[in-house]
Amino acid sequence: MKTEVQRQIAKLRLPLFAAPMFLISGPELVIEVCKSGIVGAFPTPNARTTTMLDEWITKIKDALADGSDQSRSCAPYAANLVVHRTNKRFAADFDVVIKHRVPIIITALGSPAKVVEPVQNYGGVVIADVNSVEYARKAADTGVDGLALVCSGAGGHTGALNPFAFVEEVRKFWDGYIVLAGAISSGAGILASIAAGADFAYMGTSFIATNESLAERDYKQMVVDCTAQDLMVTKAFTGANASMMIPSIVNQGLDPNEIAGKVAKLNYTGQDGAEAKPWKGIWAAGQGLGCINKVQPVAQLVDDLVAEYSTASKRIKAIGNL
Numbered sequence: 092m093k094t095e096v097q098r099q100i101a102k103l104r105l106p107l108f109a110a111p112m113f114l115i116s117g118p119e120l121v122i123e124v125c126k127s128g129i130v131g132a133f134p135t136p137n138a139r140t141t142t143m144l145d146e147w148i149t150k151i152k153d154a155l156a157d158g159s160d161q162s163r164s165c166a167p168y169a170a171n172l173v174v175h176r177t178n179k180r181f182a183a184d185f186d187v188v189i190k191h192r193v194p195i196i197i198t199a200l201g202s203p204a205k206v207v208e209p210v211q212n213y214g215g216v217v218i219a220d221v222n223s224v225e226y227a228r229k230a231a232d233t234g235v236d237g238l239a240l241v242c243s244g245a246g247g248h249t250g251a252l253n254p255f256a257f258v259e260e261v262r263k264f265w266d267g268y269i270v271l272a273g274a275i276s277s278g279a280g281i282l283a284s285i286a287a288g289a290d291f292a293y294m295g296t297s298f299i300a301t302n303e304s305l306a307e308r309d310y311k312q313m314v315v316d317c318t319a320q321d322l323m324v325t326k327a328f329t330g331a332n333a334s335m336m337i338p339s340i341v342n343q344g345l346d347p348n349e350i351a352g353k354v355a356k357l358n359y360t361g362q363d364g365a366e367a368k369p370w371k372g373i374w375a376a377g378q379g380l381g382c383i384n385k386v387q388p389v390a391q392l393v394d395d396l397v398a399e400y401s402t403a404s405k406r407i408k409a410i411g412n413l
């Protein structure tokens with residue numbers, strides 16, 4: 092039998108999650124995304140303290156329960172937990188998440204095992220973010236409800252696999268939710284994800300250039316101005332492959348050619364002792380940049396995606412003798 096959260100995500104306006112982004116996704120973004128009918132998500136470290144996390148979740152819950160927007164039902168929200176052993180706040184943040192019965196938990200950078208049972212016990216859904224078939228298999232074995240497959244072209248900590256190859260390999264052993272990530276910035280891209288075998292698309296970069304994102308103005312403008320050619324994937328900042336905008340690297344006084352092959356000490360947040368702070372001065376984005384041509388309210392972005400999705404669906408239906 093389906094849980095209430097599973098029923099809600101079956102009724103999304105579009106099969107889409109706005110992906111969690113460090114220093115970008117806060118309560119305003121999540122609330123507007125959920126009100127627009129798709130899943131909104133934020134990483135718990137974006138709230139500077141666990142007390143603040145408690146306040147953020149309360150704010151999101153109140154806004155989504157307030158019912159003043161009767162036009163459509165709100166989608167459930169998701170919190171993204173870094174389960175890596177270096178996340179010192181994990182236990183405290185997880186307690187808050189459990190207290191609030193956050194509908195969807197997206198785990199990143201480690202095994203979701205310790206999260207699965209407590210979240211499923213209250214009816215929540217657990218999705219593990221993975222970037223290889225090996226990690227997908229390991230996460231699947233822990234009993235998660237879904238896998239977010241991070242493919243090549245994704246913003247932030249990126250993947251190396253082509254989405255068609257990744258989905259096909261994972262579908263051989265997995266019939267739970269698949270959320271597909273990597274350079275998806277249009278309604279046609281969302282439809283293509285579903286056609287490839289995913290249940291949902293996972294879209295990060297497009298939501299940087301919204302009024303409600305926490306990105307500073309120049310970051311939003313750089314997302315509008317850049318295309319996929321303006322990106323480099325490097326381990327120079329966090330020790331893991333991350334897709335960053337070259338102009339932001341240059342603006343920090345660094346030479347992209349010089350840093351290209353460097354590997355930083357593993358540091359997922361970049362907050363401790365790094366000279367140039369990834370995510371703060373060095374700005375992440377994915378290859379979907381070319382589709383993003385303005386900064387706009389979330390509601391408008393999602394309306395546009397719905398229209399593009401519908402146009403793409405009609406185009407596919409009109410092909411051949413389907």
Ligand SMILES: Cc1cc2nc3c(=O)[nH]c(=O)nc-3n(C[C@H](O)[C@H](O)[C@H](O)COP(=O)(O)O)c2cc1C
Nearest residue numbers: 110112113134199245246247274294295296375377
């Ligand atoms: C600026 C930025 C910050 C990100 N921070 C996180 C994060 O804190 N946790 C996480 O699981 N993924 C993070 N991601 C990855 C996204 O959740 C998602 O996988 C990715 O944005 C999808 O690719 P796209 O940007 O091409 O749409 C980040 C991505 C970007 C662009």
